[in-house]
Amino acid sequence: MTPGQAHLVEQLRARFGPKAALTDPTDIEPWLTDWRGRWHGAAPALLQPDSVEAVSFIVTMAREKGVALTPQGGNSSMVGGATPPADGSSLILSLRRLNGIRSVASGHAIAEAGVILETLHAAAATTGQRFPLTLGAKGSATIGGLVSTNAGGTQVLRFGPMRALVEGVEAVLPDGSIHDGLNGLKKDNRGPSIDHLLIGAEGTLGIVTAARLKLVPAVVSRSVAWLGLASPAAALAVLRVLQAQSDRIEGFEILPAESLGAVLGHIPGTRSPLDSRHAWYVLVEATSDCAEPVDLALLLAPLLERGLIADAAIAANESQASAMWRIRDSLSEAERVAFGPATQHDISVAVEAMPAFLASASASVEAAFPGTHASGFGHLGDGNIHFHVRAGRRGGPDWAAQEGEAVSRLVHDLVTAAGGSISAEHGIGQMKRDELARLDPARVAALTAIKRALDPKGMMNPGKLIRPTSP
Numbered sequence: 001m002t003p004g005q006a007h008l009v010e011q012l013r014a015r016f017g018p019k020a021a022l023t024d025p026t027d028i029e030p031w032l033t034d035w036r037g038r039w040h041g042a043a044p045a046l047l048q049p050d051s052v053e054a055v056s057f058i059v060t061m062a063r064e065k066g067v068a069l070t071p072q073g074g075n076s077s078m079v080g081g082a083t084p085p086a087d088g089s090s091l092i093l094s095l096r097r098l099n100g101i102r103s104v105a106s107g108h109a110i111a112e113a114g115v116i117l118e119t120l121h122a123a124a125a126t127t128g129q130r131f132p133l134t135l136g137a138k139g140s141a142t143i144g145g146l147v148s149t150n151a152g153g154t155q156v157l158r159f160g161p162m163r164a165l166v167e168g169v170e171a172v173l174p175d176g177s178i179h180d181g182l183n184g185l186k187k188d189n190r191g192p193s194i195d196h197l198l199i200g201a202e203g204t205l206g207i208v209t210a211a212r213l214k215l216v217p218a219v220v221s222r223s224v225a226w227l228g229l230a231s232p233a234a235a236l237a238v239l240r241v242l243q244a245q246s247d248r249i250e251g252f253e254i255l256p257a258e259s260l261g262a263v264l265g266h267i268p269g270t271r272s273p274l275d276s277r278h279a280w281y282v283l284v285e286a287t288s289d290c291a292e293p294v295d296l297a298l299l300l301a302p303l304l305e306r307g308l309i310a311d312a313a314i315a316a317n318e319s320q321a322s323a324m325w326r327i328r329d330s331l332s333e334a335e336r337v338a339f340g341p342a343t344q345h346d347i348s349v350a351v352e353a354m355p356a357f358l359a360s361a362s363a364s365v366e367a368a369f370p371g372t373h374a375s376g377f378g379h380l381g382d383g384n385i386h387f388h389v390r391a392g393r394r395g396g397p398d399w400a401a402q403e404g405e406a407v408s409r410l411v412h413d414l415v416t417a418a419g420g421s422i423s424a425e426h427g428i429g430q431m432k433r434d435e436l437a438r439l440d441p442a443r444v445a446a447l448t449a450i451k452r453a454l455d456p457k458g459m460m461n462p463g464k465l466i467r468p469t470s471p
Helices: 003-016 025-031 052-065 117-125 143-148 194-198 232-245 257-266 296-306 318-329 331-339 351-368 399-417 433-439 441-454
Strands: 068-072 090-094 101-105 108-112 166-172 178-180 207-214 221-229 249-256 280-288 311-314 342-348 373-379 384-390
Touching: 003 052, 003 090, 025 090, 052 068, 052 090, 052 166, 052 207, 068 143, 101 117, 108 117, 108 143, 117 143, 143 207, 166 194, 221 232, 221 296, 221 318, 232 249, 232 280, 232 296, 232 351, 249 257, 257 280, 257 331, 257 373, 280 296, 280 318, 296 311, 318 331, 331 342, 331 384, 342 399, 351 373, 351 384, 351 399, 384 399, 399 433, 433 441
Parallel strands: 068 090
Antiparallel strands: 101 108, 108 207, 166 178, 166 207, 221 280, 221 311, 249 280, 249 373, 342 384, 373 384
């Protein structure tokens, strides 16, 4: 531990108690590795503030002493965004003790950074409302992390990502000052939005301590259907027709036949909703916040008659609806078991361009790396697909380590050429930092300039999103 780090820990304990800073390696160890086991760091202390004032104290002292900080919530980052550097130069700043829900009112809630997403869901439900963002890590992901990564999920189609659901942010800026954006003003023209600068910044520009979040009426009923069809182009045509007929389409997930086969073959208790086989499948969900449900059968009938949909199954009850969603939620797990080594890409292109991109990108990758197999599944409705390239006949268990970087570079080149993004919902972290710099130097130059202006000592989450900066 450096003298500056030791002084910060000593002063923090003196003012806020022994729980505010842990130095026992046994307590720190679980938080040094990302949840996928890809990145491993080191940190001599784990800071645990339980108030905004304590966070401000930490950041102020860290700036004075030149101590770097790695903010961490549920440690569920997919890109190593919450893992400290391996050299022990940064202290972990955990927001997990800052976990109060300050208020739940009509149309909004104010939740602190350490509140677990599932906890917010439960709190909103007690008032007949819901927070319309969910994802697989809802039992561990925290509000601060979700804000800082502009998280997505399966409901972006209707409600947008985290950025669209945040009405204001409270945060400690790199100089230790507290930015309070929780007032909920609809009109505020005091220059560019500090709130929106912090959303998606991955903790590099400040520490989010609380957020004012949009709530919507709770779901009274939902209609879920499983569709079989010929192609992603047909799926997109179906989506546009449904959206033209109803503003209640909340989920629209696409997957190829091989992905369904992986689930059926490796996830116990799953079964195909359709007796017939098709090249592609779509899971569609419509919700209603009133007594009258959305009649998906009525909406889908003309599309079946036109041949856009080859076959469809409508969930007759909640159990069947959950079974359909279980297939979708099990795709990543099933593909790992069924297909072995793969490189995985969280990418987006314009919704209208996605069907053609899926075909052309798969062909390009398979031609460049003979023996591999590429396919995608996910959120067609918002242009975000999880594009996986599997080793196939090309390699064994270590294939991804040998060729994964080259494969990902090609995929990212194809995405960029299509005007898309190499990170649709998982963030940049450290995994995609260098690729972002290679593909979008103008963006990185602007981000670097902002970082140097707000955090001249480069102490906030160093090494994430952009390369470490120095004065």
